[in-house]
Amino acid sequence: MSSIKIRTKRLDGNTQIRTLITHPMENGRHKNNQGELIPAHFIQELWVEHNKNKIVNCNMAGSISKNPYFDFLLKGGEVGDTITISWIDNLAKTDSKEHTIK
């Protein structure tokens, strides 16, 4: 199952894009039950594409919450347009998901 959930909603001619990503976002400062530090593992970069054109590029650090949530407002946007959201983390893992506006 993809780690990315995308929901879109048409609002007065604009499109609200909401996304929830399943990711631990460890900043390297937390400790496990044995008192050892959990190594840093967080998303570094996230980007949103609308019909293959990049509209948002977000750089972030471990100070974003676990399972990060973002929302953006796209000007315009038609039914049937595609929204693609992708991320890459500091261990070079990556995921991507495509969504069609309904």
Next chain:
Amino acid sequence: MLKSRRKFIKNLLSFTAYSLTLGSDLVHATIANSSWIKQSFSLSVYDETIAHLFNGAELIDNHNKIKFERLPHIAENGAVVPIKIISHFKKITKIFILVENNPHPLSAEFNLSATVAAEVSARLRMAKTSNVIVIVEADGKYYRKTKKVKVAIGGCGG
């Protein structure tokens, strides 16, 4: 005397070699994730981060065209602090979110294209009570807005 000098030089050499390897690691990381700016995200002092990001450019404070929504006065849990930024400037290109007292103040940087309205939400982690600072870049100028958030339980470990 001679012996201690030899030791000193030896230490110096090994230290130089160590910093060289450290340096090459940094180079490697920047190539792997080219647009992620490791340096600005790893700075640990707020003023240094600001100086590094904006290079001494003027920051216009408390402009009423930047609005915060959802950001609470008192956050019970520092691990999840919601924030929504709404701004009515034209030609917004970037939005920065910083938390002043976090171990690394810079939290996120959004690069927005012209087809996106400046309405962005995210959820932050806060180590302790701190100012949350949002800086918007619009038409080459920087606008800053600050709000203090009290945190009951920190979310950055320790």
